[in-house]
Amino acid sequence: xxxxxxxxxxxxxxxxxxxxxxxxxxxxxxxxxxxxxxxxxxxxxxxxxxxxxxxxxxxxxxxxxxxxxxxxxxxxxxxxxxxxxxxxxxxxxxxxxxxxxxxxxxxxxxxxxxxxxxxxxxxxxxxxxxxxxxxxxxxxxxxxxxxxxxxxxxxxxxxxxxxxxxxxxxxxxx
Amino acid sequence: xxxxxxxxxxxxxxxxxxxxxxxxxxxxxxxxxxxxxxxxxxxxxxxxxxxxxxxxxxxxxxxxxxxxxxxxxxxxxxxxxxxxxxxxxxxxxxxxxxxxxxxxxxxxxxxxxxxxxxxxxxxxxxxxxxxxxxxxxxxxxxxxxxxxxxxxxxxxxxxxxxxxxxxxxxxxxxxxxxxxxxxxxxxxxx
Numbered sequence: 001x002x003x004x005x006x007x008x009x010x011x012x013x014x015x016x017x018x019x020x021x022x023x024x025x026x027x028x029x030x031x032x033x034x035x036x037x038x039x040x041x042x043x044x045x046x047x048x049x050x051x052x053x054x055x056x057x058x059x060x061x062x063x064x065x066x067x068x069x070x071x072x073x074x075x076x077x078x079x080x081x082x083x084x085x086x087x088x089x090x091x092x093x094x095x096x097x098x099x100x101x102x103x104x105x106x107x108x109x110x111x112x113x114x115x116x117x118x119x120x121x122x123x124x125x126x127x128x129x130x131x132x133x134x135x136x137x138x139x140x141x142x143x144x145x146x147x148x149x150x151x152x153x154x155x156x157x158x159x160x161x162x163x164x165x166x167x168x169x170x171x172x173x174x
Numbered sequence: 175x176x177x178x179x180x181x182x183x184x185x186x187x188x189x190x191x192x193x194x195x196x197x198x199x200x201x202x203x204x205x206x207x208x209x210x211x212x213x214x215x216x217x218x219x220x221x222x223x224x225x226x227x228x229x230x231x232x233x234x235x236x237x238x239x240x241x242x243x244x245x246x247x248x249x250x251x252x253x254x255x256x257x258x259x260x261x262x263x264x265x266x267x268x269x270x271x272x273x274x275x276x277x278x279x280x281x282x283x284x285x286x287x288x289x290x291x292x293x294x295x296x297x298x299x300x301x302x303x304x305x306x307x308x309x310x311x312x313x314x315x316x317x318x319x320x321x322x323x324x325x326x327x328x329x330x331x332x333x334x335x336x337x338x339x340x341x342x343x344x345x346x347x348x349x350x351x352x353x354x355x356x357x358x359x360x361x362x363x364x
Contacts, residue, residue, distance in 0.1 A: 008341055008345075009337050009338055009341040012337065012340055012341040012344055013322070013337050013340075013341075016315060016322070016340070018321070018322045046348075046357070047344050047347050047348045047351070048316060048344070050297060050347075050351060050357075051301075051312070051316050051317075052316065052317075053290075053293065053294060053297060054294050054297055054298060054317070055294075056194070056198055056317075057197060057198050057201050057207065058194075059193055059194050059197045059211075060211075063197070063211055063214070063215070064186070064189060064190065064193065066215065067189060067215050067219070068182070068186060068189075070215065070219060071182060071185065071218075071219065071222055074222065074223065
């Protein structure tokens with residue numbers, strides 16, 4: 001944006017009293033030193049004055065009567081029965097509002113308690129699941145980006161020493 | 175708040191309080207009094223219907239103006255579309271007949287009053303020449319005395335954008351009015 005444009009915008013905002021106190025002082029200082037800025041501000045004031053020559057439009061009493069007539073014809077809105085999910089959401093909301101009303105400390109402590117409980121449950125669940133025993137011979141199918149590798153672990157049992165699985169044959173090799 | 179529960183008396187109070195402002199705002203925006211009355215009625219009916227969904231986060235006045243602004247926008251766009259569709263050249267006489275709705279018949283008035291009314295007519299015409307957002311923001315700041323922050327909320331842009339819009343609208347108006355031969359000096363003579 002050119003500097004004069006920016007100054008002009010600032011002057012327009014200054015005219016409406018929409019700039020900070022610091023900027024007001026700066027604009028005033030500029031106006032004292034720059035005749036161009038002063039002229040620009042005068043033009044803004046003139047345009048505003050011309051626009052304000054359009055007086056207020058008087059409204060008729062008929063407007064209110066017609067409007068109230070139309071409003072009386074609107075049927076009263078019935079409250080739709082809440083669906084299952086929104087109903088529970090509403091209930092939860094009301095509980096939380098209740099908790100919030102009591103005290104913020106209570107609300108936070110309850111939230112923290114719920115979070116800790118969920119964390120404990122999740123960790124117990126993961127600890128209780130048994131790891132898959134390595135001795136079980138399960139045909140393993142591994143897929144790479146451009147190859148399809150089938151590894152038969154039945155014919156080649158894995159021992160503790162043999163840590164590398166060697167493919168028997170490769171299918172779909174280009 | 176009472177209006178939210180369907181209280182017609184409370185609604186009437188709201189209408190009484192804001193009707194003049196809203197009709198003036200819409201009338202300046204669309205340039206047609208009868209259309210402005212219809213749109214103002216539509217605005218208040220929407221307020222009545224949606225009173226339940228109003229959340230008092232922002233000022234009620236801003237919400238009211240937001241609805242009125244949306245209706246004005248639709249009307250301005252419809253008009254421009256209609257004009258484009260029909261490919262009709264609207265003559266000056268036609269345009270003037272549009273604005274005669276706003277102003278009373280001044281053909282038999284004394285000269286000074288006639289000139290004054292004619293100037294008002296031209297100013298309104300020039301306002302209607304402005305682009306949509308420039309027009310709305312200029313009307314809100316000049317005739318409704320709104321703050322930039324409120325205008326930003328109603329128009330749906332930032333405060334700095336409003337600053338720029340108002341500046342550009344004033345620049346355009348200066349140009350349009352001087353082209354039409356309306357200036358402060360002309361005014362002084364009268």
